[in-house]
Amino acid sequence: xxxxxxxxxxxxxxxxxxxxxxxxxxxxxxxxxxxxxxxxxxxxxxxxxxxxxxxxxxxxxxxxxxxxxxxxxxxxxxxxxxxxxxxxxxxxxxxxxxxxxxxxxxxxxxxxxxxxxxxxxxxxxxxxxxxxxxxxxxxxxxxxxxxxxxxxxxxxxxxxxx
Numbered sequence: 001x002x003x004x005x006x007x008x009x010x011x012x013x014x015x016x017x018x019x020x021x022x023x024x025x026x027x028x029x030x031x032x033x034x035x036x037x038x039x040x041x042x043x044x045x046x047x048x049x050x051x052x053x054x055x056x057x058x059x060x061x062x063x064x065x066x067x068x069x070x071x072x073x074x075x076x077x078x079x080x081x082x083x084x085x086x087x088x089x090x091x092x093x094x095x096x097x098x099x100x101x102x103x104x105x106x107x108x109x110x111x112x113x114x115x116x117x118x119x120x121x122x123x124x125x126x127x128x129x130x131x132x133x134x135x136x137x138x139x140x141x142x143x144x145x146x147x148x149x150x151x152x153x154x155x156x157x158x159x160x161x162x
Contacts, residue, residue, distance in 0.1 A: 007150030014154035033091030036131040
């Protein structure tokens with residue numbers, strides 16, 4: 001049974017290293033997602049950033065520069081999420097967030113198979129500056145491997161969701 005493993009990281013470097021290690025162990029980029037606050041966006045908030053024309057599918061970046069963190073994964077882009085401000089997102093989760101105006105990150109995570117209550121908690125963590133990395137795994141053994149990689153690279157919280 002497929003599972004999604006979610007890790008929360010306090011630093012960009014920890015999240016980058018976890019993603020690099022997943023890729024080194026032949027995890028497909030299409031199975032790895034990332035969501036983080038875009039601290040590089042102009043003003044660091046919602047001022048001057050538009051909700052219009054948000055489209056990660058064609059690589060459109062709204063609200064600021066995208067650094068090396070999302071450069072690790074294909075389909076990276078920037079979005080403006082109400083109540084949070086500019087975020088960067090990559091991987092399949094980025095697609096779930098595209099066009100979300102009222103549901104926020106939690107709404108996108110529901111579409112990704114994560115319970116609403118957990119999604120709301122993850123959204124608060126991203127709002128506070130944590131970096132969310134998620135990886136889809138095909139079975140329990142892969143989920144344990146992903147969880148281990150996340151913990152070894154500094155994730156302060158790791159959870160699996162069916």
